[in-house]
Amino acid sequence: MKIEEREIPAPESDEALVEVKACGICMTDVHISKGQFGVSDPLVLGHEFSGVVKEIGDNVSKYDVGDRVSVNPIISCGNCEFCIAGRTNLCENGKILGGAGDVIIDGGFQEYTTVPGDNLGALNQKTSFEKGAFSEPLGCAVRGIRRADISSGDRVLIIGAGPMGLLLLQLAQLQGTSEITISELKEERRKVARKLGADRVLDPNQTDVVSKVKENVGKGVDISMEAVGTSQTVRDAIDSLKVGGKILVFGVPPEDATISLNIFDVYFDEIDVVGSYAIDKNSFRRSVSLLNGDKINTEDLVTHRFQLAELENAIELNEQRVGLKKIVKF
């Protein structure tokens, strides 16, 4: 990894030049920079960013120079069957700004970058750039919540209280859930989960999550959301469900991860297994709206702030799962 000087790019007619102000670090940055996700050419990472519009192309009408914006990093074609169905995250011709995907273009760990006007979201004056940098991870969580289709009064289990688990926690609360249990290995993360109002916080090293959930919630939870990405935690999430329950597979597992599933149980108990990948246009819009409305606590989720020159060190800390969200500020 290296940092270099480049010319400031000029926006195409449908693009804006954005001066990046804040860019979050996530496990995807770890996976790509450590070579666990193959990329061929050198690229600028960073897919969770916000900034100020510095220049606009002729065909960008919704934004002006000086606007505060955040960025939806998935550039979707708008014409394939998935885009037409509103599943722009699954676009056949999709490109991603600085994240993991089939076609990757330069992202947000640079002072200036060009972004299609359609991929911007307007931040209001009181929404900080740091908060705005949550529009992507929060948008992924919004998609997860919509895929899980949580209803008022649902009892929910969340496995994993990293930044994503803690965003899912807050969104699940906003949906009117009656009781949320969250399970997390690290005490510093459990502490934040308690502060954010989780009803029960479990340490899986101290207690068997599945039996504790059944003990507390009776027949099991309506919905479990797995935000770790291991076979064991997906197993626990399924085993914690009541009859008719639903599991959301949200954490990013290794590509070859499997579990064995009793398909009679899936049939007879009507268990729903639902995945949620990345962010779509609708969840991005809703995410920006939630941030502008100050409905999400991001302040307690940011534990480290870095300069761009410290990026390698910051990614290292993220790999070791030290603290919660790390943000590069410009």
Ligand SMILES: [Zn+2]
């Ligand atoms: Zn991310």
Ligand SMILES: [Zn+2]
């Ligand atoms: Zn498409």
